[in-house]
Amino acid sequence: MYILKIAYDGRYSFQQQPHKETVCDKLLNTLEKLNFLEERKIIYSGGRTDKGVSALGNFVILKLKKEPILSYINHELKKFGIWILGYKEIEEIPKVQYRHYRYIMPNLDYNLELMRKAGEKLIGEHSFHNLSKRDRSKEKSPIRKIYDIKINDYGFFLEVDVVGESFLWQMVRKIVGLLHLIGREEKSLEWVDKILDPNYREGVITFPAEGLILVEAKVDINYNYDNYSIKKFKEFWLERYKEYIMKFGIAKTMNEFI
Numbered sequence: 645m646y647i648l649k650i651a652y653d654g655r656y657s658f659q660q661q662p663h664k665e666t667v668c669d670k671l672l673n674t675l676e677k678l679n680f681l682e683e684r685k686i687i688y689s690g691g692r693t694d695k696g697v698s699a700l701g702n703f704v705i706l707k708l709k710k711e712p713i714l715s716y717i718n719h720e721l722k723k724f725g726i727w728i729l730g731y732k733e734i735e736e737i738p739k740v741q742y743r744h745y746r747y748i749m750p751n752l753d754y755n756l757e758l759m760r761k762a763g764e765k766l767i768g769e770h771s772f773h774n775l776s777k778r779d780r781s782k783e784k785s786p787i788r789k790i791y792d793i794k795i796n797d798y799g800f801f802l803e804v805d806v807v808g809e810s811f812l813w814q815m816v817r818k819i820v821g822l823l824h825l826i827g828r829e830e831k832s833l834e835w836v837d838k839i840l841d842p843n844y845r846e847g848v849i850t851f852p853a854e855g856l857i858l859v860e861a862k863v864d865i866n867y868n869y870d871n872y873s874i875k876k877f878k879e880f881w882l883e884r885y886k887e888y889i890m891k892f893g894i895a896k897t898m899n900e901f902i
Contacts, residue, residue, distance in 0.1 A: 645687065646708045647732050649867050651877065653725035653884075654698040654854060660686065667693075670724040671704065678717060682707040688737050690861025691811075696853030701744075701860035705737060714870035718877075727877050730867030738863040742791060745816045747804040748855045754827030756797060762826040762836050763793035763804075766819060771842040775819055776812030777850075786842075788812060795823070800892075805859075814850050821849035 652658075652667050660668045668686050675681040683706065690703040714728050721727060773786035789809040796803040804823065806816050822839065825831040825848075838844050 645705055645734050645737075646712065647703055647705050647734050647738070647863070647865055647867075648712070648728050649701060649703050649730040651700050651702070651727045651729055652698060654693075654696050655725045657695040658689070658691070658693040658697075658699075658702070667724075667726055668704065670726055671721065671728075672706075674717060674720045674724075675706075675708070675712075678720065680708050680710060680712055680717065682709045690740060690863070691743055691858050693856075693858055694814075694853045697856045697858065699858040701862075702858050703861055703863065705734070714873045715876075718870075718873045722876070722880065727873065729874065729877065730869045732865050732867050734865070738865055740810075741862045741864065742807055742809060743811060743861050744805065744807045744859040745811070746857050746859050747806070747816060747820045747851065748857075749802050749804060749820060749824070749851065751797065751800055751802050752824075752828065754802070754824075755829055756795060756802075756827065758829065758833065759795055759823045759827040761833055762823055763795060765833070765836045765840070766790050766793055766822075770840045772812055772815055772840075773842065774839045774844070774846055774848055775822060776815040784812065786812065788815070793819075816856060817851045817853065818848045820851040820855070824849070824851070 650667070650671070656665055656667050656670065658667045660666055672681060672684055676684065686704050686706055688705040690701070693699060693702070711733070712728065712731050714731065718727050767790050769787060769789045771786045772788050776786065788811065790806065791809070792805070792807045794805045804820055806819060822836065826833065826836070839846065839848065
């Protein structure tokens with residue numbers, strides 16, 4: 645078995661689907677086309693992400709015929725906005741130590757002190773039934789453990805880092821929705837306690853998928869990295885960075901009219 649550390653830009657959802665327009669499908673298709681794939685199956689993965697969500701440190705475990713040549717594979721994968729950043733041959737599935745998500749949100753003159761206090765209330769083991777998409781099958785427990793929440797202010801935007809053991813569907817995006825309501829002082833800190841009460845039910849707004857990135861699904865693996873692939877990956881994102889900065893400046897100018 646091989647574990648592949650993968651990054652992608654959010655244009656596809658992660659999990660395999662019949663329509664085959666997903667990160668896993670594109671990855672398997674490419675590995676099969678280039679004669680690396682032994683079995684068309686994802687044995688295990690670090691995290692399932694929705695369309696719009698990007699990743700820097702997700703991973704998949706699968707069976708390959710031979711050691712992957714990353715520069716060769718990434719030359720094909722990059723047109724789908726997907727990259728293999730590292731790999732390692734393994735004998736058993738490693739335990740995920742934690743998952744780290746980051747949400748980038750516009751700074752709307754929030755009360756950061758209140759937001760940080762709200763984040764502190766979410767740390768620990770709680771029922772996140774109000775902060776995730778409803779599981780109508782009731783097969784999954786809403787109890788989850790959050791290790792840390794940090795909010796950093798970069799002027800025009802905030803970085804919200806959420807680190808936990810595992811996450812429910814849309815959980816991070818709803819946590820950001822909660823922090824937004826607290827930061828805008830539309831809800832009180834006491835409301836957070838109600839949201840975490842297992843006997844209380846109230847919907848919380850879900851922030852857009854496009855602001856979310858899976859930074860790391862941490863496992864105790866020393867990946868083999870390919871310097872050329874890392875270089876091309878950074879070049880791609882530098883061009884995107886410059887493009888977005890220009891668009892940001894245009895939007896800011898338009899918004900300042902009159």
